[in-house]
Amino acid sequence: MASEPFRGQKRKREHHHHHSKGGTNPHVNVIQKLDGKITTQGGPQSKSTLQESHSKGGRINQREKAKSLQAVREQLPIWRSRKDIREALDQNDVLILSGETGSGKSTQVPQFLLESQWCKGQIAITQPRRVAAISLARRVAAEMGTTLGSSSPASRVGYSVRFDNSTSPAMRVKYLTEGMLLQELLRDPWLKNYSIVVVDEVHERSINVDLILGFLRRIVTGEAQGEGKREKRLKVVIMSATVDVESFVEFFQTGFRKIEEQQKQEAADEEEDNYSESSWSGISTSEDEKAPLQKDNSIPVNGNVTKALLRFKNKPRDKSDYITINGKVINLVPDRSKSQQKEPCLGQPNGQNEEYRTLDTKHVATCFIKGRQYPVQVFYMPEPTNDFLESSLTAVFQIHYGEPLPGDILVFLTGQDTVEALQKSVEDHATGMAPEMPKILVLPLFAALSPAQQAQVFLPAHGYTRKVILATNIAETSLTIPGIRYVIDTGKAKAKHFHNGLGLESLLVKTISQSSAIQRKGRAGREMPGKCWRLYTEQGYQEMEKTGQPEILRCDLSSALLVMKARGVDDVINFPLMNPPRRDGIENGLLHLLTLGALTERGVISSIGIQMSRLPLLPSLARVIVEGARNDGEYLLEIIDIVAALTVENLFLNPATEEKREEADTARAELTRRQGDLLTFLATVRSYAAENANRKAWTEKRYISHRGMQNVMNVRKQLRSLCQQQKLLPPSSSLKFHDYDEGPLNVSEDISTSILKCFLKGFHANTARLMPDGSYKTFVGNHAVAIHPSSVLFGKKVEALMFVQFVFTNKSYARGVSAVQLNWIGDALDGGEIA
Incomplete structure (x- = not known):
C-alpha cells in the first residue's frame, strides 16, 4: 500500500540556498526546545507558534527568551536587508517587498521599522486568517521580550481578530x-x-485585500478627501512570497500620477480664473445633465455663489451614473455635496483641499529578499488520479512507513467535508499498524474550527508519534505548523463564483494555481529539508494558471460596496481597485443594498446601512439582525441562534447508507420543524444548549456534527456580545428575553411567523413560488430552483419558499429553505426598504 500511487513516480529536486548551519541531514532531529519555545537548530522559523512553558522557578524571564531568540532572528535571510528596508521607507511612502517563503518577512519587518525615527505610532500587519494573526503576534512578542496583548498594560505586541481583541495601551505592533x-x-x-x-x-487577492489596497492608495497618494486628514504621512508595505511586483507598483504609481495631473490642472484653472470669473461655473448648465432629484447645489461663500462640485468643473455628469428601478431613478454616483457637506474645502481657490501635497519625494520602492527555506524534493504522479482522497490516504501511509521521524505530514484538502472524511479513513487504517510503528495523531485544520481547536495543530506530539495535519488552504500561507516536513498537495481547492445574471453562487472544487502550489510546497521546508508529494502530474502543474483569479472578479459585490459606502466612498465606480469588476456586477450589488434598505435613493448609505456595516456578516444576514433588533428586539436572541447555525457548513451529517440515513431522520425527528430549516436550526441550537449531561453523545445520537455545534455556540456567544456593544441588545444584566439555554424547546406559531418575516427583510430576493407542474421558480429572474436534499423540506410542496443560499453543484439548489406565504413576500417588498 505504501508505494502504490508513486510507483515509477517522477522526482524533481529543487535546489535553493539554505543555511549552512544544520538541517542538511534528513535523519537528524532538528527540532529542539529553546527556553520553552519551539525552534530549530539550522533553519530558524520566524512564524512558529510558541508554546509557553514553566521552569521550576516559575515563568522564564521574557528578556532572556528574547535574548536567546536574537540569534535565531539573525540567521534569517531578511536580517541582512533590514537597513535597506528602513532606508527604502525613509525615502518613499510605499514599499513592495517580495521574498521567498521562510525569509522572515512577517515577523521581522515590523520589528525593523520600529527603529525608524518617523515611526511614532503603531504598526499594523494584516493577515488573511485569524490563526495566522494570533500565532505571529505570539512569536513577535517573544522576540521583543514582551507579554502578549491584553495580558499586561505594558504589552508592546497585540492582535485583533473577529470577536477577539487582545491589545494594550502601550502596544506598538498589532497583527490583525x-x-x-x-x-x-x-x-x-x-x-x-x-x-x-x-x-x-x-x-x-481576497476581496478584503483589494479593498484595503484601494483605501491605502487613497490615503497615501492624497486621493482621499475630507477633513480630519493625517498630519504625518502614512507608510505602506506590501508583502508576499509570490507577488506580481510590477502590477502593485503600477497600481500605486497610477494614484500618484493622478494627483500630480490634478494639481497641474487646478494650477492652470487658477491662472485662468484670474482673468475670467466665468470659470467659476457649476458642473453643468444643461438641465438635461443635472442629476435627477438634484436641487441647486450652490453654496454661498462670502456673499458670492459658488458651485459645490468644483472638482467636476466643465465635465458633464455621465447619464450612465443613474439607473432606474421600478420607475425610480437612483444615483450610482451620488451628489457628494448632499452626503458630505464638508467637501470640498471652499475656503481655498477652486475648492482645493489641503490634503493635496507635493509629490516630489513620493515614490514606490521595491525590495526582494534573497534566500529561502530549506530545499524541498518534489514528487509528481506518473498519471492523473481520479480520487484524490484515496491517493492522499495512500500517500500518508507511504510517508509514514518510508520516512523517518521527526517529520510531521501536512495534507491540503478542499473543505471540511473532505478533511473529516480523510480523518476517519486515516484513523481507521492506523488501528491496523504494527505495534513497533510510530503512532499517528490526526488533527484537522479549517476555518470553521474554534480558535482552541485550531491551536491543537501547533502543539508537539508526545512520545513516539507523528502528527498528520489535514487542512484546507488556511495552512497555505501566513503560518507555520512546527514539525512539518512532508506535504501532500491534492492540487484542489474550493472556490466560490457568483453569477450576476442569475444571482447564483457556485462552490465548486477547482484546480489551484501555480502560485498556490508553490506556497503549499514551501510549508515542507520551513524548519528542515522537506518533501512534497503532488497528487498530479508535472504536465498538470505546467498547465495550471500562474495566479488565481482575484476574488473581487468572482463574488457578489454587495459586501464590498457596503464597506465602501460606510467608509465615505460615494463614487464607488471610480474607487481604485487593481482589477475593477464589471459594471453590471457593481450595479447588481448596489441594487441589492438598495432593496435591503442600506442605501437611499440618492445612493447614500442609510442609518440601517450603517448598522449593517458594523456587523461582520453578509449584508442579508446583517439586515436580518438589524430587523430583529426593532420592537425592543423581542425575537433577536432566536435570530442570533439561527444566524450562528448558518455560519457552519454541514451541521447535519449525511450518513453513507440508506439504513443510517433513516436512523438519523428518526433521531432528529424531535428537532425537525415543518416550517423548514431555519426553525429546525433554532430547535437544534436550543436543544444542544439545554443539554447538560453529555453533549457529544447527544450529537452522535442525532448524527449532528459535535465540532460544528461547538462552533455554533461560540459564534452565538460572540454575536450576542457584539449586538450588546452595538446597542441592538440590552446588557445581559437587563435582558428581558427568554434564556433558551434552559427554556422550552418549542416556539409558538406567532413567534415562528415573526422570525421568518424578519428573515424575509434580508432574503426577499431569495424567494420562489410553487408552479403547477410541482417545480419552483424564483420571483426574481423566474429561474428554476430545487430544494436541496439536505433540507427538511426536501420532497415537500409549499406555496412559496425563502432560502438563504442559491447554489449550483450539479444543478441549481436552494439551501437553508423555509416555507413562507405569498402575502408575506409582498409585505416585505412593500415594507419601505427603498427609502
Missing part, C-alpha cells in the same frame, strides 16, 4: 485580520493611530 482593519477604517478613515500599515500575503 484584513476584515478588522476594514472595521478600523469605519471608525478612523485616515488610520491616524498607525505610522505604517503592512499588508501581508497579498498574492491571495
